[in-house]
């Protein structure tokens with residue numbers, strides 16, 4: 001249920017309500033503190049998935065937010081475009097990136113002293129009503145949908161964050177997690193700035209509110225402020241910042257989280273709704289899948305390290321912040337006397353490879369290639385690396401469907417559906433009885449018996465995390481008459497935690513760390529089990545790259561091989 005914020009702060013009743021017009025009240029003052037059980041990550045996850053069954057949700061990785069922003073062009077007719085509605089539709093399209101809570105902040109542009117905003121918990125469609133959308137006036141705004149990592153699930157962490165700076169209100173939407181948040185937090189506190197949450201998004205907000213080291217002679221220099229932040233923290237973040245009549249789009253120097261720019265098009269009635277070339281404004285989005293639903297087209301991705309400015313007159317690139325060079329101890333083969341930064345190579349970019357594997361919507365485009373095609377290539381590569389004598393290829397609907405199709409194409413076997421998914425499963429009880437726990441997967445999936453009786457089935461999935469779902473699914477298929485069930489995973493085993501904003505269970509909870517392949521195969525009850533190799537995954541991803549983002553196309557594979565893009569200091 002939505003717990004939308006309206007009216008004004010009622011401190012006496014300690015309610016989770018906030019003003020819908022931001023006029024300098026510290027928004028972190030609202031809400032009650034989360035109970036201890038709210039901080040339990042497992043409970044977090046279950047609640048975050050809304051109507052998705054706990055057991056199934058728990059077996060997947062979770063993305064940690066979608067950001068979206070829109071600014072109308074100077075001559076765009078305000079009566080034909082509702083900025084709040086565009087942002088709302090954008091957030092609905094990015095819902096897969098975070099289902100815990102969402103918010104929209106709009107502004108009437110230059111010289112404004114207040115924002116309009118509305119935030120709530122739950123799915124985007126359950127938070128915003130027509131009435132709230134109507135109240136979110138303005139020609140510019142940003143939005144955010146969230147799944148919590150740093151900062152936990154306290155409602156006060158709902159974004160966008162807002163603060164009053166010396167130069168007026170500033171709002172920020174953040175996807176990612178700062179790898180050096182602890183050190184940065186100390187820096188901010190040392191400068192006498194108080195922090196109200198554990199959220200690194202608040203940290204970013206406060207860092208940006210500080211005057212940059214060289215000062216500002218002619219008003220706020222947001223380019224310099226953002227650069228200062230980026231030099232202090234190399235990864236992981238994609239940001240949308242709203243100030244006056246501009247939105248600043250920022251992607252960290254490693255390009256770990258995605259961000260792209262689009263053009264909002266007028267819909268020409270004469271051509272039956274087809275897009276005409278006239279620009280109504282500019283969009284910033286975590287993924288390009290949101291563009292179609294708001295009538296926009298992809299211009300390009302924001303480059304790793306780039307700061308872009310979107311305003312009523314268009315888009316411009318303000319700066320490109322380089323990746324920091326590694327310390328000498330990590331630059332292999334260099335003798336001490338050559339310890340000069342200019343002699344060391346900057347590391348490659350580190351775009352999260354799991355965006356391709358699982359997080360992104362299949363119709364999104366990264367590096368000039370559609371995610372769907374990459375997943376299909378992963379399936380093909382998997383069939384080359386781990387062929388199996390079988391009758392049909394299938395999948396656990398739906399995220400691994402393209403990989404299963406690629407697998408089927410490569411080995412020349414038919415792709416046949418064997419599972420029917422119930423989309424309307426409610427949440428399980430927090431402490432289900434044994435019988436309900438046993439039925440958790442059967443509640444979610446039904447077997448298409450006639451498609452699998454007496455057949456040898458290859459079931460392709462995109463990942464195994466805790467290994468809680470795959471075993472019951474195999475049992476379901478066997479009970480329905482499958483002769484053999486072979487599991488093929490279109491990504492390598494997940495062995496390490498992620499510190500860049502993806503909620504991965506602890507090392508101990510990752511099933512691939514607990515059981516060698518043979519043991520795991522018999523534990524889940526499969527006839528055989530194989531994963532895609534890391535080299536195979538990188539090959540499948542790199543093959544179709546059509547647009548290089550800046551200087552290199554590198555990928556983060558840290559959860560697979562433990563090689564983090566930067567040195568971890570703890």
Ligand code: SF4
Pocket residue numbers: 256351352353354355497498499500501502556557558559560
């Ligand atoms: S560690 Fe894994 S999930 Fe995290 S950013 Fe790297 S590839 Fe993505």
